[in-house]
Amino acid sequence: MACYLFPAAIVAPRSSPLPRFAHHRIRAQKPSISNPKRLSSVVSSGRFGWDDVLRVGEGNQEDDDPSDLRGYFEKVRACNRGSEKQSEFVPFVVEDQIVGYIHRGFIEHLRKFQDVFTIVSGNNGCYIGDRVTLHSSLKKPEDKTRAVGDAITCLGKLIPGIRNELYPVTSSFGMPVFFSLERAAAPYFGIKAYGVHMNGYVERDGQQFLWIGKRSDMKPTFPGMLDHLVAGGLPHGITCKENLMKECEEEAGIPRSISNNAISVGAISYVDIDEYKYKRDVLFCYDLKLPAGFVPKNEDGEVDSFRLVPAAHVANIIQRAEFFKPNCSIVIIDFLFRHGYISPDDHGYLELLQSLRSGDCS
Missing domain, CATH: 3.30.750.160 (Transcription Regulator spoIIAA)
Incomplete structure (x- = not known):
């Protein structure tokens, strides 16, 4: 066959006790950031830090509309581009x-x-x-x-x-x-690709907190953006659960004695068409309730740092900013549905729920 060549630090949570946040259904909140133009700049350039993320997550109560799901719909659309092509x-x-x-x-x-x-x-x-x-x-x-x-x-x-x-x-x-x-x-080649994605969470004083990772700046894809705790593609010749436990060890230092307790909670799918690429992804989703004192430790160099963030604040971040890797956003949206942070009384609830499986989920 002829060959033709073409040119071509892990951060643990603060030592003080976890803050006590009122457990409530997620509300669409505006970020309380002193300079909105700066926020737009760091997001568009891909350069942002945990201080930017946490300010958006805290939000405020002004102009709060509990039924506004538009930010979630935007994240789903970001994973389902190019149908006209x-x-x-x-x-x-x-x-x-x-x-x-x-x-x-x-x-x-x-x-x-x-x-x-x-x-x-x-x-x-x-x-x-x-x-x-x-x-x-x-x-x-x-x-x-x-x-x-x-x-x-x-x-x-x-x-x-x-x-x-x-x-x-x-x-x-x-x-x-x-x-x-x-x-x-x-x-x-437009083949179906499968992956395993896991939300790791902690419960304290009746509140849920999600462990969030910030990708290494050296990652070839979406450098410096946010992820949920563990994710990985599903290679040939390995089961979903075995692959998940392997990724738990590599990405977050979670021993198998803990990761074996991860619960399979369904799958999401999307189709993203961009230039020559036709991505047809199906992601098998898992939840893992972690011990309150557990601190993740990245072992493969793909994660820069971790933060433990209230689930309510994570929802605000997804609603109001572009900090998360796109497909991680919709995995977390699925978590928010299943844990009651998005209500059937919110306008567009069923449409948003169905949109999480926009691709051929087979």
Whole structure:
């Protein structure tokens, strides 16, 4: 196969006792920050600190509208961009099953690998085929994995952020795996990607507090932004629970004796289309009630620091700012639904609930 190259500190909570906050349903609150223009600047530049985050979280009671869910809807929309661009993609078919979608422009780069990809033309006279499949000579899953992997390596900087981590290519969760694909390439082939996301929380004096992490500035994606406690993609050959416990150890120093108590609470999904990328993600969500004295410790260098923040304040942050990595926002919104912080009496409750599963949750 010819190869074508293309140019190209962990912070613990304060030692004083946890503050006593009135347990109440989340209300849409304006941030009490002395300089709103500065807040806008730090958010848009990606540079903000915990002081900025906590000021937004504290909010104030002025112009408080308990039924205003607009900030949550904005976060869901941020994960579901580009639906108007679906016509720019064609199906990626393996063994007569649609496993993904590939942009017409990206297909032109795949034409160079004629022993790997087959472009099947339709009857409409278009120069781009109606679908992309794999060459008929690639019979075994390991042959497909190797050949597609070699092509991805040759594509070079067209697919940035290679992680040497393989995702299963399948028609839906639990179905036979046709082959495995480099994680960074998943959105370029539009395959379904699965992950595990966990909210870690503490209860004290009848209040709930969420552990929030601030991503390392060295992360290739969303550097310096906020995450919930633990998250990770689901590689090939590992169960969701086992992967979650592994991520708990690596990202937050949570021993298996504790992480084994994490509770599976459902899944959310979204579709994000941006240029050549067609992200179809399904996130399996977990809750873990942590001991009151537990302090997370990052072990893999991907988290800069942690803070324990009242759940009510986390909701204000999501409503009023862009501090969180987008898909982490909707995982936390799901937590807020399940723990009663968003009420059926709030206008748009059912619509927001349904929007958390905007993608093909299968």
